[in-house]
Amino acid sequence: VLAMRLREQIRTRNYLKDTSLTTPEKSAWAKLYRDGDDQAFISSFGLNRAGFSSLLTEFEKHYRVKYGTVKGGRPTRVSKSQALGMVLQFYAAPMELKTLSLLHGVPLTTTSRTLQKAEVALSFALRAHPLASVKWPSREERVAYAQMVQLKYPTITGRFGFVDGKNFRVQEPADTDLQNALYNGWLHSPLITGVLCFSVAGLLIWSKHNCVGSWNDGDMSRALQEKLLHDDFCQEDEGIVADTAFPVGKALVRRIISPLKENELEKAHPDAQPALLHLSSSITSLRQACEWGVGSIEKVWRQLALPLPFNPEIRQRRLNNLFRLWNFRVRTTGISQIRSTFM
Numbered sequence: 001v002l003a004m005r006l007r008e009q010i011r012t013r014n015y016l017k018d019t020s021l022t023t024p025e026k027s028a029w030a031k032l033y034r035d036g037d038d039q040a041f042i043s044s045f046g047l048n049r050a051g052f053s054s055l056l057t058e059f060e061k062h063y064r065v066k067y068g069t070v071k072g073g074r075p076t077r078v079s080k081s082q083a084l085g086m087v088l089q090f091y092a093a094p095m096e097l098k099t100l101s102l103l104h105g106v107p108l109t110t111t112s113r114t115l116q117k118a119e120v121a122l123s124f125a126l127r128a129h130p131l132a133s134v135k136w137p138s139r140e141e142r143v144a145y146a147q148m149v150q151l152k153y154p155t156i157t158g159r160f161g162f163v164d165g166k167n168f169r170v171q172e173p174a175d176t177d178l179q180n181a182l183y184n185g186w187l188h189s190p191l192i193t194g195v196l197c198f199s200v201a202g203l204l205i206w207s208k209h210n211c212v213g214s215w216n217d218g219d220m221s222r223a224l225q226e227k228l229l230h231d232d233f234c235q236e237d238e239g240i241v242a243d244t245a246f247p248v249g250k251a252l253v254r255r256i257i258s259p260l261k262e263n264e265l266e267k268a269h270p271d272a273q274p275a276l277l278h279l280s281s282s283i284t285s286l287r288q289a290c291e292w293g294v295g296s297i298e299k300v301w302r303q304l305a306l307p308l309p310f311n312p313e314i315r316q317r318r319l320n321n322l323f324r325l326w327n328f329r330v331r332t333t334g335i336s337q338i339r340s341t342f343m
Contacts, residue, residue, distance in 0.1 A: 021102070087115055126324040134206070148200050241283060292341075
């Protein structure tokens with residue numbers, strides 16, 4: 001009787017064994033990597049073949065494969081190209097580790113270790129790759145972007161970008177104080193928040209993210225406001241577009257424009273109201289481009305739709321990777337709703 005009770009208390013664990021999996025050389029990943037075209041690569045990894053190969057060249061410098069250990073044992077069967085493909089598939093689709101394990105023909109423990117190593121190596125590769133950079137546009141680029149905007153919205157001049165805040169879900173910590181720091185009272189849930197600024201080319205040109213959910217846009221965008229006030233980064237007749245909730249001080253009135261707030265139209269002279277209403281409607285339509293940018297990032301890198309890791313270091317690395325990957329994707333594939341609208 002005692003033996004039966006002990007046996008009932010023992011948990012039964014079901015897991016994938018090597019004997020249940022195909023080899024990496026015969027896996028679905030290997031078939032896709034060998035024969036897949038650009039459409040298959042973009043659907044699976046978010047990048048085309050040329051972009052994947054370019055990123056792999058840099059990734060190989062930072063991902064180290066151990067061919068043997070001090071204690072002996074078998075060398076890893078996961079190649080550098082497979083490690084990059086694994087982490088990109090993990091970012092592009094909200095799949096479980098066992099699904100990745102089946103796709104790549106490696107055990108769960110190997111899949112987990114490979115993802116951890118590949119995510120770190122990818123962060124170094126993206127920082128070093130020029131096509132993944134997040135940089136402020138030059139004066140010539142800002143002028144060109146503003147001209148593109150004016151062609152579509154003749155009443156709006158000098159605007160080269162769009163800014164908006166964005167919240168992401170995060171795993172709930174056990175500590176009460178940390179929960180309070182992450183808790184967003186407006187949305188009634190623990191979140192991390194940030195501010196993203198996109199250019200007319202569909203590229204991310206400035207960001208502040210991984211902030212606790214209790215922060216507001218004013219706290220997070222202070223560095224952006226200082227940049228906009230500096231003539232080397234933004235002339236007096238230039239600027240970006242924001243929504244009505246974005247904080248705009250007196251010094252930034254010309255450099256950050258937003259639609260009219262409630263009851264502001266009635267304060268203007270009746271003769272000026274039609275023109276102001278038309279301008280406000282154009283700004284509202286133009287600002288929608290930032291929603292396209294944020295929405296597109298989430299649709300391509302579906303990990304952003306899931307709760308992000310609670311560990312702030314891992315979360316920061318993942319967000320950096322995803323935002324840099326977005327710029328890399330836009331520059332290598334040209335796929336961007338903002339870009340196709342204005343360029």
